[in-house]
Amino acid sequence: MTYLGVPPKGRRRTDLVIAGVLLVVGGLASGLSRERQSRVEAIVRGTALYPFLQIHRASAERMQIAARASRLQAERDSLVQVASRYRVLAGQALALRSDAGLDSLRLGSVSAAEVYPGRPRVGDPNVFVLQGAGLGDLDFPVGVFTGAGLVGVARGPYGRGVRGEFWTHTDFRVSVITEGLETGEGGIRGMVRPTRREDEQPVLLLDGAPFQTDIPPGTVLVTTGIAGVYPPGIPVGTVRALADSEAGWMKSYIVEPAVRPEDAGVVLVWQRPDLPEIFFPDPEGTGADSLSDLVNEPDSATALAPGP
Amino acid sequence: MRSGGRWVVIGALLLLHFGFHPMWTRWTVGPDLLAGGVLLGSLLLRAGQAAILGFVLGLLEASMALGPLGPTMLVLATAGFAGAWLRDIFYSDSGRFVPIFLFLGVWILQIVLTSIAGNPVPSSLVLLWGPGSAALTTLVCWALERFVEVFLE
Numbered sequence: 001m002t003y004l005g006v007p008p009k010g011r012r013r014t015d016l017v018i019a020g021v022l023l024v025v026g027g028l029a030s031g032l033s034r035e036r037q038s039r040v041e042a043i044v045r046g047t048a049l050y051p052f053l054q055i056h057r058a059s060a061e062r063m064q065i066a067a068r069a070s071r072l073q074a075e076r077d078s079l080v081q082v083a084s085r086y087r088v089l090a091g092q093a094l095a096l097r098s099d100a101g102l103d104s105l106r107l108g109s110v111s112a113a114e115v116y117p118g119r120p121r122v123g124d125p126n127v128f129v130l131q132g133a134g135l136g137d138l139d140f141p142v143g144v145f146t147g148a149g150l151v152g153v154a155r156g157p158y159g160r161g162v163r164g165e166f167w168t169h170t171d172f173r174v175s176v177i178t179e180g181l182e183t184g185e186g187g188i189r190g191m192v193r194p195t196r197r198e199d200e201q202p203v204l205l206l207d208g209a210p211f212q213t214d215i216p217p218g219t220v221l222v223t224t225g226i227a228g229v230y231p232p233g234i235p236v237g238t239v240r241a242l243a244d245s246e247a248g249w250m251k252s253y254i255v256e257p258a259v260r261p262e263d264a265g266v267v268l269v270w271q272r273p274d275l276p277e278i279f280f281p282d283p284e285g286t287g288a289d290s291l292s293d294l295v296n297e298p299d300s301a302t303a304l305a306p307g308p
Numbered sequence: 309m310r311s312g313g314r315w316v317v318i319g320a321l322l323l324l325h326f327g328f329h330p331m332w333t334r335w336t337v338g339p340d341l342l343a344g345g346v347l348l349g350s351l352l353l354r355a356g357q358a359a360i361l362g363f364v365l366g367l368l369e370a371s372m373a374l375g376p377l378g379p380t381m382l383v384l385a386t387a388g389f390a391g392a393w394l395r396d397i398f399y400s401d402s403g404r405f406v407p408i409f410l411f412l413g414v415w416i417l418q419i420v421l422t423s424i425a426g427n428p429v430p431s432s433l434v435l436l437w438g439p440g441s442a443a444l445t446t447l448v449c450w451a452l453e454r455f456v457e458v459f460l461e
Binding site for chain 2: 015016123
């Protein structure tokens with residue numbers, strides 16, 4: 001009997017036992033860390049949901065192919081312009097570094113990947129999954145961007161792909177510097193984080209800009225590359241307006257993001273270069289003269305954690 | 309409607325839901341075919357079986373939407389269990405029961421699933437999008453049932 005009427009009492013007990021077991025399993029699943037949840041999701045996406053995801057991919061490509069082609073053409077044209085402008089500068093920089101006896105610049109490389117965003121309402125639209133070749137040996141966290149600007153950050157492996165967060169995620173932070181707005185110290189620096197007003201699209205907020213300096217609307221903010229998570233010089237957004245003055249000594253600005261999550265179909269994942277051996281002066285007279293020496297010296301006040 | 313025909317409807321609902329997932333979630337008011345499938349399934353299964361159905365579909369939904377895994381599984385399992393339990397209490401031969409059951413069930417599920425995903429639950433969702441989505445879901449289920457009745461039964 002399944003359709004009408006009341007089930008026998010023995011079956012009721014079985015149903016309650018099943019419900020209890022599911023409650024326990026569901027409770028355990030709720031307590032899983034994000035990494036473990038990602039592993040389970042990746043298995044499900046790679047098996048039961050695989051045909052559906054292939055359909056989504058194929059239909060998205062089919063629908064966007066014309067728009068993507070014209071966008072890529074425009075992006076290519078602007079990149080050619082930028083590359084031709086900086087080719088001379090790059091040559092000069094190499095020559096100067098060579099004269100100074102420095103190594104060549106370590107810029108790292110990039111891998112292209114497709115973005116599968118979390119769904120709005122029922123899922124988390126601030127996270128994404130990346131699929132693509134060459135994502136195996138990443139050193140997380142690492143920046144994700146397009147030709148137009150910064151998209152977010154890759155946080156960890158996700159099956160054969162990578163999971164990450166868009167700039168709209170509450171945990172997102174990036175250190176930026178103004179481009180083309182020179183001050184005595186070479187540009188205004190600050191920290192950018194997402195902000196969202198009710199019923200409005202999320203935007204970015206530049207925090208920590210010095211009070212005595214104004215950043216005019218339209219100024220482009222690019223990554224500084226500090227901490228090695230994001231490559232330097234990637235556009236983050238454009239200053240839109242002054243948001244707030246904090247405690248009379250700092251200002252905040254509303255920043256229009258360079259890339260909105262819905263516009264990020266194919267992205268580039270940065271593969272940061274191997275860090276060179278860093279040498280430090282020896283102010284304490286400990287005899288430690290390199291990063292590895294300092295790390296191996298636990299009592300040293302200047303010891304640094306390895307890695308970016 | 310025969311239970312075999314209703315299983316065909318549930319299968320079609322789930323295929324449509326997962327096959328066109330990006331489209332359904334892009335619309336502010338769209339049919340929630342997953343909720344429709346779970347609730348229709350709960351009319352055919354025992355409470356424990358309906359809970360298992362909801363649990364498995366919750367796992368698929370959370371993996372597809374990158375939502376919270378455990379809460380989604382728990383909510384859909386609870387929906388299945390509660391649906392089967394309510395059917396035992398309220399079910400009558402009245403043709404109005406299934407549409408009302410679907411409408412109210414989908415409305416409540418929409419609100420709960422949105423809130424557990426950590427997204428804001430505005431009053432417009434509760435009063436406007438929720439009922440709209442529930443009405444659309446009921447309409448799609450009704451249309452599919454009629455289609456199966458006419459062409460397959």
